[in-house]
Amino acid sequence: MTESTYRIQGATGEWEVVVGLEVHAQITTNAKLFSGAATAFGAEPNTQVSLVDAAMPGMLPVPNRECIRQAVRTGMAIDAQINKWSRFDRKNYFYADLPQGYQISQLYHPIVGEGQIAIVLDEKNPDTSTKVIGVERIHVEQDAGKLMHDQHPTSSYVDLNRSGVALMEIVSKPDMRSPAEAGAYLSKLRTILRYVGSCDGNMDQGSMRADVNVSVRKPGEAFGTRTETKNVNSVRFVMAVVEHEASRQVDVLEAGGKIVQETRLYDPDRNETRSMRSKEDAHDYRYFPDPDLLPLELDDAFLEECRASLPELPDVKRKRYEQALGLSAYNATTLTADADTARWFETLVAEAARIQGKSESDVAKASANWLLSELYGALNRLGKTLDTSPVGPTDGAELLALVADGTISGTIAKQVFEIMLETGDKPAKIVEEKGLKQTSDTGAIEAAVAKVLADNGDKVEQYRGGKEALFGFFVGQTMKAMQGKANPQVVNELVKKGLAG
Ligand SMILES: Nc1ncnc2c1ncn2[C@@H]1O[C@H](COP(=O)(O)OP(=O)(O)OP(=O)(O)O)[C@@H](O)[C@H]1O
Ligand SMILES: [Mg+2]
Numbered sequence: 358m359t360e361s362t363y364r365i366q367g368a369t370g371e372w373e374v375v376v377g378l379e380v381h382a383q384i385t386t387n388a389k390l391f392s393g394a395a396t397a398f399g400a401e402p403n404t405q406v407s408l409v410d411a412a413m414p415g416m417l418p419v420p421n422r423e424c425i426r427q428a429v430r431t432g433m434a435i436d437a438q439i440n441k442w443s444r445f446d447r448k449n450y451f452y453a454d455l456p457q458g459y460q461i462s463q464l465y466h467p468i469v470g471e472g473q474i475a476i477v478l479d480e481k482n483p484d485t486s487t488k489v490i491g492v493e494r495i496h497v498e499q500d501a502g503k504l505m506h507d508q509h510p511t512s513s514y515v516d517l518n519r520s521g522v523a524l525m526e527i528v529s530k531p532d533m534r535s536p537a538e539a540g541a542y543l544s545k546l547r548t549i550l551r552y553v554g555s556c557d558g559n560m561d562q563g564s565m566r567a568d569v570n571v572s573v574r575k576p577g578e579a580f581g582t583r584t585e586t587k588n589v590n591s592v593r594f595v596m597a598v599v600e601h602e603a604s605r606q607v608d609v610l611e612a613g614g615k616i617v618q619e620t621r622l623y624d625p626d627r628n629e630t631r632s633m634r635s636k637e638d639a640h641d642y643r644y645f646p647d648p649d650l651l652p653l654e655l656d657d658a659f660l661e662e663c664r665a666s667l668p669e670l671p672d673v674k675r676k677r678y679e680q681a682l683g684l685s686a687y688n689a690t691t692l693t694a695d696a697d698t699a700r701w702f703e704t705l706v707a708e709a710a711r712i713q714g715k716s717e718s719d720v721a722k723a724s725a726n727w728l729l730s731e732l733y734g735a736l737n738r739l740g741k742t743l744d745t746s747p748v749g750p751t752d753g754a755e756l757l758a759l760v761a762d763g764t765i766s767g768t769i770a771k772q773v774f775e776i777m778l779e780t781g782d783k784p785a786k787i788v789e790e791k792g793l794k795q796t797s798d799t800g801a802i803e804a805a806v807a808k809v810l811a812d813n814g815d816k817v818e819q820y821r822g823g824k825e826a827l828f829g830f831f832v833g834q835t836m837k838a839m840q841g842k843a844n845p846q847v848v849n850e851l852v853k854k855g856l857a858g
């Protein structure tokens with residue numbers, strides 16, 4: 358565990374920043390938290406609104422089992438305490454996007470208690486740069502609707518599609534100490550949610566948004582007063598908010614001012630935060646238990662099913678990639694940062710092992726290197742991602758097998774791969790049709806070596822005079838003469854022999 362050393366230098370000395378994040382994550386379900394209305398993104402306004410979501414008198418909320426299940430699975434994935442007994446509370450306030458006049462949330466008895474998330478600050482050295490950030494709680498609550506101010510010159514409209522959509526509010530402890538830690542926490546949380554499948558993590562669609570709580574203090578002193586910047590919707594913006602808000606607070610404090618507990622808004626265009634209103638306290642909302650809902654009681658069979666349905670999680674997967682598959686820490690971290698990437702890689706490795714009749718650990722390194730350099734390089738160039746990759750894991754594994762069994766050299770493999778990307782053809786077919794098979798035909802290679810040595814008599818003399826670095830030149834020239842198709846080992850041997858003779 359490393360201590361963060363992020364400090365802000367002020368006129369009166371160094372300041373430390375303290376950060377806690379409240380993350381609202383939309384639960385991936387087809388239906389809302391207390392109604393059967395749909396939740397699809399991008400639907401026409403007010404087409405996904407049931408009578409419950411519109412708060413028609415007399416309608417009663419009925420909890421959606423799947424939402425509860427996903428919150429519990431998320432809690433288990435961060436090693437949190439799961440509360441078998443929890444309850445919904447009403448958070449009362451008036452706003453035009455909230456037809457009920459209250460939000461159903463969980464203040465006093467959240468469904469998930471304390472947990473933790475391990476963040477990595479240096480991907481090359483994950484084991485020595487891990488910091489554990491505490492999670493205070495996860496509770497389940499309803500989302501509000503959305504006001505639309507751009508539809509009419511003088512009126513605002515209300516879209517209730519989001520009204521009643523299930524959210525998890527994941528509240529961290531004030532354990533982060535720098536913009537980088539806040540960014541790493543949010544990324545890691547998103548990774549975990551995507552592995553679990555409880556939230557799609559698409560911040561640009563609003564499925565995940567962070568309220569960023571920031572305060573500053575002199576190192577070793579008690580916590581200062583926090584401000585809360587609402588609804589920040591990217592990792593980069595969260596980091597920017599921490600940086601700006603911290604230095605703004607230092608300026609205020611050093612000028613003799615006071616920080617007031619308030620809600621602020623982030624403006625990405627001007628990269629600044631602005632005060633919105635003074636912060637409400639819990640008592641302003643007159644929270645009380647919702648009389649329309651019974652307490653939630655989870656039985657053991659339900660909890661057992663939640664646990665059994667969890668996938669292998671990113672930290673465990675990373676360790677397995679390092680220890681069982683022999684990958685570098687960096688490659689293991691990169692490949693496990695995203696559930697889809699890990700799945701793609703695992704199919705590639707399984708296929709490569711199957712085709713070559715080897716164990717997964719024998720083929721994992723070459724698979725990882727190919728995926729992270731060749732495939733990623735090509736996808737970047739083509740503006741594509743793994744899910745839209747023109748080459749799938751099985752074709753990739755077949756290409757790797759051709760290199761492993763000596764059918765083609767690594768250089769030729771790059772050419773074959775380019776053709777695969779263009780045509781979608783199988784690698785074996787391309788090698789066959791283009792006559793790209795590697796040759797170990799010593800006769801042909803010997804002849805090529807002889808010609809290279811004859812054409813470069815001066816260099817041969819220099820080599821023999823002690824300039825051994827020239828060896829690579831002769832190998833390269835021979836390879837070129839063989840159009841890349843010569844077995845490199847045989848070329849090495851024959852060049853050595855030719856130079857000696
Ligand atoms: N001094 C502090 N500096 C920075 N962050 C803090 C500090 N004290 C608390 N926090 C963070 O502020 C957040 C408080 O969230 P919580 O949901 O408990 O309350 P809230 O913000 O008052 O309520 P609401 O959900 O209505 O916004 C937590 O993430 C916590 O870690
Ligand atoms: Mg909160």
Ligand SMILES: [Mg+2]
Pocket residue numbers: 379568585
């Ligand atoms: Mg808050």
